[in-house]
Amino acid sequence: MNQNIHMIMAGAAMALSLAWAPAALAQGKLSTTLYGVADAQFEYIGATGAADPALDKPARSRVSNVSSELGIKASLPLGDGMTGLAQYTTGISVDNGNGSTSAGMFGSAKDVFVGLKFDDIGTVKLGRMTAAARWNSGTADFSPMGAGLQDIQGMLSGASGQSTVGPQFNTRFDNTAGFESASFGGLSARAYFSANEGRSAAGTANSAHLNDYSVSLGLQYVRGPFDLRASLEQRNDKGTLNGSTDHNTRDRDFRFGMRYAVNSATMLALGYDRMRLSDANATGTAKSRLSKHGVVVSAKHTAGKHVVYGGVGVGSDVSCEHGNNTACNGRDTGARNGVIAYQYLLDPQMMFETFATVVKNEARGKYDFDSGGIGPAAGATSRAIGAGLRYAF
Incomplete structure (x- = not known):
């Protein structure tokens, strides 16, 4: 009797193992990665010297979240040279001050997509993702993830406060179909x-005719010590220049980036940007x-566990025209900025960082830091120093 019971149990175990074998094999192919960054800084920041002293922002201390995030990546070989991909990445507010009230410690979605990779051809993606201008903006920026007050992207991404809404070239594309070769x-x-999900009906001559699609193209050439990048992007009917909710507004951006490896320890970089915002109905x-x-020009040098980097940038005066075909005054709207930073690598996953940075506006300039800005008044000079810890896994 006991022998029969043992035989039955053995047979059942074998049947279960055979039933689970295909699933186990499938699970063996699936690769998932949990990753994240926790980065916070203690900063002392202010913006003074404005044309109107009443609008100065005296220096104050703060704790800032620096592009912290949490994500999951998954890939599944499908055969015939194809791989299925999925990625979910959300911002994390380490200090709980930079997330939305309803999100708590979780911020907005970052790159989130599902895709299909074809070997030796490229990857098709659907979702929310970093388009070409944002991808290229960090070419000359050696700050961690191109974020926080260490960055020098403000000279590339800002319009000196001369548009009603800030240019969006350093934000991600929503509702997007993408291909990366x-x-x-x-x-x-x-x-x-980026799909035109906000497109409106033709309406009447006095109503909106929005067709809010956007396109973004990028090229990269890597050869020897050179990494060359170019991007061209157009965002339609965003109302950036005048805050218009009507159609025929166009935001265009051309960006060039270059990195040059002098040797294994030293890197030089250059970034150039030209943007044009237009409103045909103004x-x-x-x-x-x-x-x-x-x-912007920048450099980075690594010596063992020590990393030093810095850069300087120049934002030009704006050139503009009114709706009545008269030139508008763009004088004294430029700015200069600079940053110097130091990192000590406590471990491949954890580091200490410290920095000092300044944005000096001309009399009518209102450039700000691209990330972690303070909102200076016209003519103000923004200064900041800080130190923090970064843990990545």
């Missing part, structure tokens, strides 16, 4: 299309066009 002899390309003294350019 494999590298062919060092050359690769990427293209993104009338009177509302702006019909605004353009400006920015340039």
Whole structure:
């Protein structure tokens, strides 16, 4: 009797093992990665010297979250040179002050997509993702994740307060279909299309006719010590220049980036940006066009556990025109900025960092830090120093 029971149990165990074998094999192919960053800084920051002293922002201390995040990546080989991909990444507010009230410690979604990779061809993605201008903006920026007051992207991404809404070229694309190619002899390309989900009916002559799609293209060429990047992006009907909710507004951006590895320890970089914001329906003294350019140069040097990097940037005066075809005054709207930073690598996953940075505006300039800004008044100089800890896994 006991022998029969043992045989029955053995048979059942074998049947279960056979039933679970395909699932186990499938699970063996699936690769998942949990990753994240916790980065916070104690800072002392202010913006003084404004044209109107009453609008100065005296120096104050704060604790800032620096692009902390939590994410999951998954990949599944499908055969025939194809791999299924999925990624979920959300911002995390280490100090609970930079997240939305309803989100608590969780911030907004970052790159979140589902995709299909074709070996030696490229990857198709659907979701929310970093388009070409944002991808290229960090080429000359050696700050961690291109975030926090260590960055020098403000000269590339800002319009000196001369548009009603800040330019959006350093924000991610929503509702997007994207393609990122494999590298062919060092050359690769990427293209993104953000769908026009806010498109409105034709309406009447006095109503909105929005067609709010956006397109973004990027090229990268890596050869020897050089990493060269170019991006071209257009965002339609965002109302950036005058805050318009009507159609025929166009925001365009061209960006060039270069990195040059002097040796294994030293890197030099350059970033150039030219943007143009337009509103074809502007009338009177509302702006019909605004353009400006920015340039940044930077360097990074690593010596064992010590890393030093810094950069300087220049934002030009704006050039603009009113809706009545008269030129508007863009004088004294430029700025200069600089940053010097030091990192000590306590471990491959954890480091200490400290920095000092300044943005000096001309009399009518209102440039700010691209990330962690303080909102300076016209003509103010923003200064900040800080130190923090970063843990990545």
